[in-house]
Amino acid sequence: MTLLQVKDLQVRFAAPGSGLFGLRRQWLKAVNGISLSLAAGEVLGLVGESGSGKSSLGRAILRLNEIAAGQVLFDGVDITQGGKxxxxxxxRETAMIFQDPYAALNPRLSIGETLAEVLRVQRKVATPLIPRRVDELLAQVGLHAELASRKPGSLSGGQCQRVGIARALAIEPRLIIADECVAALDVSIQGQIINLLLELRQRMNLAILFIAHDLAIVRRLCDRVAVMYLGQIVEEGPVEAVFGAPRHPYTAALIQSIPEIDPTRALPREPLPGEPPSPLHLPSGCAFHPRCRHARPICTEKPPPSHDLKGQRYSCVLEKPLL
Incomplete structure (x- = not known):
């Protein structure tokens, strides 16, 4: 069953300084016509370099960013046109886990007060039962009930991120958007958080949009992966299909740059060249062509054709796997 459906979504922001002193307003296209879907109980990885628009997409899905065009349907309801x-x-049915576990928590509130606040606002349990529910949430993410009296500053990063997950679970969500939620943690703690998300997904049939730049983690956690470049999805499909036979040059370059995926594979002799162009001035044709070793003259002139090979979708003139 499809829980989340995104259709031709666009998110834009006014460029700093534009529109002042008579200057023409310029718009930065953070999300530029993205479509994707997510089923109940499914984990979709969203990957790409910093600035590709991953976080802007995640926040727009939860209506934390304004949507310029397109649709977001949650359980069949168009929330872009929805009322209050x-x-x-x-x-009530979605939650977000943020990258910085310390900044995401109010330093003045104890852990118990943080969780209790969510339960009160969302009216999930009767007031007399809130303390017991707080203890249950902490236990659910592998924390002792004694931590409820402590404040975030006295906890480790891994403990704070578990509290962030407990806060997300407090609303009993059907969808969680995890925005780089392990990027700031040590590798050993990352593994614990990933195992926790896998366990919660299985136990609660959670749908998770997992935003990350670490492809090794995405391969372990996710069912499908979508690769973003300059506000667009350039490739999407089952994890093993995309990692085993990437079709887009950008996807292949990302995979080659992560030695953890295959320790026997030598590092690429030439890493992905250059930097992404400014979203204020997108290249003509295929946005990736200025950095692509396989670019052809037509790539500078026309948008790339779309292909769908047994659920592995990509946009490129190339027709053969690159690895």
Whole structure:
């Protein structure tokens, strides 16, 4: 069953300084016509370099960013056109886990107060039962009930991220968007958080949009992966299909740059060249062509054709796997 459906979504931001002193307003296209879907109980990885628009997409899905065009359907309801009740329902059934576990928590509130606040606002349990539910949430993410009296500053990064997950679980969500939620943690703690997400996904039938730049983690956690470049998805499909036979040059370059994926594979002799162009001035044709070793003259002139090979979708003139 499809829980989340995104259709031709666009998110844009006014460029700093544009529109002032009579200057023409310029728009930065953070998300540029993205479509994707996510089923209940499925984990979709969203990967790409910093600045590709991953976080902007995740925040727009939860209506934390304004949507310029397109649709977001949650459980069949178009929340881009929805009224107050639709947005309230979205808030009750979705949650976000943020990258910085310390910044995401109020330093003035104890852990117990942080979780209790969510339970009160969302009216998930009766007031007398809140302390017991707080203890249950902490246990659910592998933390002792004694931590409820402590404040975030006295906890480790891994403990704070577990609290962030507990806060997300407090609303009993159907969808969680995890935005680089392990990027700031040590490798050993990353593994614990990934195992926790896998366990919660299986136990609660959670749908998870897992935003990350570490492809090794995505391969371990996710069912499908979508690769973003300059606000667009250039390749999407089952994890093993995409990692085993990437079709887009950008996907192949990302995979080659992560030696953890295959320790026997030598590092690439030439890493991905250059930097992504400014979203204010997108290249003509294929946006990746200025950095692509396989670029052809037509790549500078026309948008790349779309292909669908047994659920592995990509946009490129190339027709053979690159690895």
């Amino acid at each position: 009740l639709d947005i309230e329902r979205l808030r």
